[in-house]
Amino acid sequence: MVEFSNVSKTYNKDFEALKNINLQIDKGEFVFVVGASGAGKSTFLKLCMREEVPTTGTVTINGFDLNNIKKRKIPYFRRTLGIVFQDFRLIPDMRVYDNVAFALRVTGTKEKEVRRRVTHALSMVGLLGKTQSLPKELSGGEQQRAAIARALVNGPELIIADEPTGNVDPQMSLEIVELLNAINRSEGTTIIMVTHAHDLVKRFDHRIIALKDGEIIADGYDKEQILPTLEEDILAEEHAGYYAAPREMGAVEQFIFSYGKSDDAADAPDAVSDAEPDADPFDDPADEPAEGGDEQ
Ligand code: ADP
Numbered sequence: 008m009v010e011f012s013n014v015s016k017t018y019n020k021d022f023e024a025l026k027n028i029n030l031q032i033d034k035g036e037f038v039f040v041v042g043a044s045g046a047g048k049s050t051f052l053k054l055c056m057r058e059e060v061p062t063t064g065t066v067t068i069n070g071f072d073l074n075n076i077k078k079r080k081i082p083y084f085r086r087t088l089g090i091v092f093q094d095f096r097l098i099p100d101m102r103v104y105d106n107v108a109f110a111l112r113v114t115g116t117k118e119k120e121v122r123r124r125v126t127h128a129l130s131m132v133g134l135l136g137k138t139q140s141l142p143k144e145l146s147g148g149e150q151q152r153a154a155i156a157r158a159l160v161n162g163p164e165l166i167i168a169d170e171p172t173g174n175v176d177p178q179m180s181l182e183i184v185e186l187l188n189a190i191n192r193s194e195g196t197t198i199i200m201v202t203h204a205h206d207l208v209k210r211f212d213h214r215i216i217a218l219k220d221g222e223i224i225a226d227g228y229d230k231e232q233i234l235p236t237l238e239e240d241i242l243a244e245e246h247a248g249y250y251a252a253p254r255e256m257g258a259v260e261q262f263i264f265s266y267g268k269s270d271d272a273a274d275a276p277d278a279v280s281d282a283e284p285d286a287d288p289f290d291d292p293a294d295e296p297a298e299g300g301d302e303q
Pocket residue numbers: 018019022023024042043044045046047048049050051
């Protein structure tokens with residue numbers, strides 16, 4: 008479950024990138040987040056991943072109070088997420104199987120369990136025939152499917168997909184969203200997908216949250232009503248030759264390492280006691296308040 012309550016995010020002391028955001032996304036929902044460049048989508052995702060903390064208001068994700076979570080618990084929180092990036096972010100010198108297995112191995116999962124889960128994830132995305140391929144030997148669509156397998160291998164409660172179709176052709180784009188849709192249905196995984204691709208959004212009946220200048224201007228299911236309000240902005244971007252460049256979110260290796268280590272990868276966050284991650288190279292600009300307040 009995702010809950011934003013009166014959330015604002017100010018950069019450089021006076022620029023409000025998000026203004027008084029209130030929303031709730033229930034377990035099992037599939038939500039598109041749309042809006043022109045600069046609307047605040049990336050900031051919204053960073054708050055969801057606890058790469059940033061709100062300037063005011065509270066963010067609660069998967070039962071974790073992200074305002075007050077202790078730094079050493081952040082890896083456990085992040086294990087409840089799967090992230091899919093626009094530019095795939097597979098590790099280039101690792102085969103597909105190992106890319107997907109990596110997130111499990113860094114948490115100390117036994118190889119037998121790794122094999123079981125990786126096989127399940129790769130079969131869900133239809134890549135069992137490519138387990139020994141390197142990323143460069145795959146098409147863009149296949150690379151994104153491998154990245155989706157990596158995102159789901161941990162059995163996350165929430166998958167965050169940041170422009171997942173931005174680097175693949177239209178036919179493959181539809182397949183990528185259909186795949187996320189299938190995961191949403193079969194695994195009950197909550198999906199938040201940020202996208203510019205209104206043509207794709209129109210093909211589904213999912214909830215749409217529209218951002219503009221840091222505010223939610225629409226939140227609902229009425230695509231005929233919601234999407235046209237943004238199309239002028241998107242067209243203006245296209246005229247300006249705008250290209251949705253991959254976002255800076257820190258390398259995926261760092262993100263996965265930020266899951267931290269534990270003896271039992273399957274442990275629930277609540278069951279985790281003092282297991283301090285051995286290494287947390289994730290550069291978290293939002294650490295400061297992490298030691299105060301209640302933890303999950
Ligand atoms: P979107 O993802 O919709 O393009 P962002 O969340 O990236 O929007 O950005 C919203 C606004 O906040 C933009 O005007 C952007 O320039 C600004 N912004 C984003 N990140 C920072 C930052 N780290 N420092 C200062 N301004 C930022």
